[in-house]
Amino acid sequence: MNDLMNRRDLLKLAGMGVAVFVSGTTVRAGGAAQMKNESFYFVQLSDTHWGFNGPNINPDSQGTLKKAVAAVNGMDEQPDFVVFTGDLTQTTDDRKIRRDRMAEFRDIVSQFKVKTVRFMPGEHDASLDRGEAYQEFFGDLHYTFDHNGVHFIVLDNVSDPMAAVGDKQLQWLKSDLQQMKKEARIVVLTHRPLFDLAPDWDWATKDGDAVIDALMQHPNVTVLYGHIHQEHHHLTGHIAHHAAKSLMWALPEPGSVPKKAQIPWSASEPYKGLGFREVEAEAASARYNINELPLSRG
């Protein structure tokens, strides 16, 4: 019995429905089994904020992303692809520095063994120039792609500095969904939460309700996002929303403190709260098993 089967058994035992969350390193199922089961896995990294400088928050700001790349490259079996859910770089008013940071980021992630790497912007990348520099380096702000029976929709809720998807993109989304069968397996990748997680902390999308309304027509939809720098899971109807950790700094749980602030670095627990995740997708059953991985000291 391979590890994939072990997780399925755990899923049944836990009775959690759409996902099961396991900590620690896993051993991948073999390639042949992947094809047979139509399952695959990919890695989600988020909020790398390349260019950030704050020794009290992350004294290894120049090394954290590189450690994550090395960790992914060190996995026993390589993922089918890697996706970054926004805030690739730390924002700056300086047009040249913004582009320098994007170029440096692109150079670092070119070191992945896996060559399919998907990107989307966060507000740090795209809000000050409405995505101009981002598009020069990483392409479209929103797009779709398909992989092994799953339809991925990348939504941009950041290039509008008011955190809106906007009518034009919303119409594009609806047109795309109309072309999909009702039972289609759909994964939405975006930066901000589409629901009102903590509007006072700017953890929301202005017209997220309209996006969710459009997605509700399909029974097999899962949303993966970033922005809040921590693992978080939420349901809006049948749609599961899963936030990923950051690779630069952690933030407190929504509403847990009066004022949102970066969590300082812990010398006794370096990289605490930072990490990335692997997502095992089982297209046939529309299940997404999420495995949160810490960032080792490397």
Place this chain on the structure above:
Amino acid sequence: MKNVMIFLIAASVGYLHQESVLRSSTGKAQSGEQTIRISASTFEFTPSEITVKKGVPIVLELISRDRHHGFKLAEFHLRADIEPGGTEKIRFIPDKTGTFTFFCDVFCGGGHEDMSGILKVVE
């Protein structure tokens, strides 16, 4: 030339002040409106903490000193865009006591996440 500029600026400020006074002297001002001016700049509101009385009508006068900012006070369903060179006015009556956060909801740069303030509503 410099003196002319100073005069023009002073005249403009005087006009704005007069406009504010005129507005305050009519309509709701008669029922005891309290006017509070809040200045937005990267990445803070000044003042960042304001205290008002429950039931007393409030006029918030919002200005930006540098770039496009937003003002959102979700608990009272209030928001405004604040552009340099203009004054946005928001009228409301605080109908509940407590401490409420207002924040900039237009991404404005590296300190955007810290750009917030507190409204205290007391009896």
